Amino acid sequence: MNSANEKNIYRFMSAHPKLGARVYIDSKASVTGSVVLGDDVSVWPMTVIRGDVNSIRIGNRSNIQDSCVLHVTHEGPWQPDGLPLVIGNDVTVGHGAILHACTIGDRCLVGMGAIVMDGAVLEPDSMVAGGAVVTPGKVVPSGTLWRGNPARQARDLTDTEIKNQAYSAHHYVRLKDLYLAEQG
Secondary structure (H helix, E strand, C coil): CCCCCCCCEECECCECCEECCCCEECCCCEEEEEEEECCCCEECCCCEEEEEEEEEEECCCCEECCCCEEECECCCCCCCCCECEEECCCCEECCCCEEECCEECCCCEECCCCEECCCCEECCCCEECCCCEECCCCEECCCEEEECCCCEEEEECCHHHHHHHHHHHHHHHHHHHHHHHHHC
16 A cells, blocks of 8 residues: 555656555655655655656665655756666665755665765765765765765764664654554
8 A cells, every 4th residue: 555645646748656565655745757666665745756857766665754855867968868866775865855866875874954966876885964965976985974065075884874774764664654554
């Protein structure tokens, strides 16, 4: 069962969002166009996921928290094919983050209010601090914390911090299951 109702899931031209099993989309969120949500994904209130001029793919067990904006880059003279947005498995995207045409690897954490821009890549098990701005094309290596504007490597993550990133994703799976159960 999905909480998603057709009032907040929109077709754009011929593209309609595809939802995996047990997806939770809050009724105050919006999902449009060429978007694929994996199993156990959660999309929280006031989030906008707009796959209109390119595609968005969100992996299993990832959570997109309140008031996030996820978008893509269209094809044009500087990007002949445009750029999609790809989010891996077990990713936590904190409240108010903006992800634009970037790639987020498995088990990453994007902090509250962070911005990750076109062509940037977060390798698996990396973290972007709240409020950080990852500039276009930047690569955030696995096992590192980046912060600031523009974001720069602050330090290596501890083993505990890396494990907590997977824990965060699984916590949100449990939380969205509670919301789905409440809706019956």
